[in-house]
Amino acid sequence: MLILLPPSEGKAAAGRGRPVDLDSLSLPELTPARTKVLDALVDLCGDADRTDEAMAVLGLSASQRGEVERDARLRDAPTLPAARLYTGVLYDALDLASLGPAQRRRAQRFLLICSGLWGAVRLRDRIPPYRCSMTVRLPGVGPLGAFWRESMPTAIAGAAGRGLVLDLRSSAYATVWTPTGELAGRTATVRVLQETRPGDASSRTVVSHFNKATKGRLVRDLLNGEDNPRRPNDLVDVLRGLGYQVEAEHPEHGRPWRLDVVVASV
Numbered sequence: 001m002l003i004l005l006p007p008s009e010g011k012a013a014a015g016r017g018r019p020v021d022l023d024s025l026s027l028p029e030l031t032p033a034r035t036k037v038l039d040a041l042v043d044l045c046g047d048a049d050r051t052d053e054a055m056a057v058l059g060l061s062a063s064q065r066g067e068v069e070r071d072a073r074l075r076d077a078p079t080l081p082a083a084r085l086y087t088g089v090l091y092d093a094l095d096l097a098s099l100g101p102a103q104r105r106r107a108q109r110f111l112l113i114c115s116g117l118w119g120a121v122r123l124r125d126r127i128p129p130y131r132c133s134m135t136v137r138l139p140g141v142g143p144l145g146a147f148w149r150e151s152m153p154t155a156i157a158g159a160a161g162r163g164l165v166l167d168l169r170s171s172a173y174a175t176v177w178t179p180t181g182e183l184a185g186r187t188a189t190v191r192v193l194q195e196t197r198p199g200d201a202s203s204r205t206v207v208s209h210f211n212k213a214t215k216g217r218l219v220r221d222l223l224n225g226e227d228n229p230r231r232p233n234d235l236v237d238v239l240r241g242l243g244y245q246v247e248a249e250h251p252e253h254g255r256p257w258r259l260d261v262v263v264a265s266v
Helices: 028-046 048-058 062-072 089-094 101-110 144-148 152-160 209-224 232-241
Strands: 002-005 111-115 119-121 165-167 187-195 204-206 245-249 257-263
Touching (some): 028 062, 028 152, 048 062, 089 209, 101 111, 101 209, 209 232, 232 245, 232 257
Parallel strands (some): 002 111, 165 187
Antiparallel strands (some): 111 119, 187 204
């Protein structure tokens, strides 16, 4: 099983290890693309005469000026494992640090975190704190969503192998890869709905902020279990066995499954 996660705006303040080594990161087929994005970001942020431009490109406010300075030093900045870098609602609910050894091994195998700067990373990959979302349009690179669409499909297909893909990416990151053909039939996306009146489907609303918390708990529950579903219908059975109310939409050929997880409270 491959579980695709979005990154988070919240990140650890600083790393402690050696600088990033692009050749050591997972999915080595992404190295040329990572190099191009990293070079463009560091060149932009490292030019003192372009600080205002960098802030506009990265969507930063005046109080976030320090983010430009941090991105300027990315090549030499201390790193830490991606498992410890990303914070925020989803990662707080997932709480990787508290998993037992067996669950951590499952997380290393299953989880892939998408990134505007790195494309995608595994939990063990050492990267520095950074600021660069998938919505950024970098000089010399262009819109990152379009840029990563060239290399991510092959990388994700290779990481997925013959197994299930559980796609929990947010909309900005979902643009870089859309499953097609046979792989689409092994892919499931998740939407979280809150039902304010139990049993009344008309009272359901799509939740946003707490959507992340529910997805974090869902992934944690999958990691704590022993199941390794290989198809979306197997995943539905596993999630229901874990106590989730799940409604599945069997797609047309060549399209992914959509699973609605219905919650009473968030």
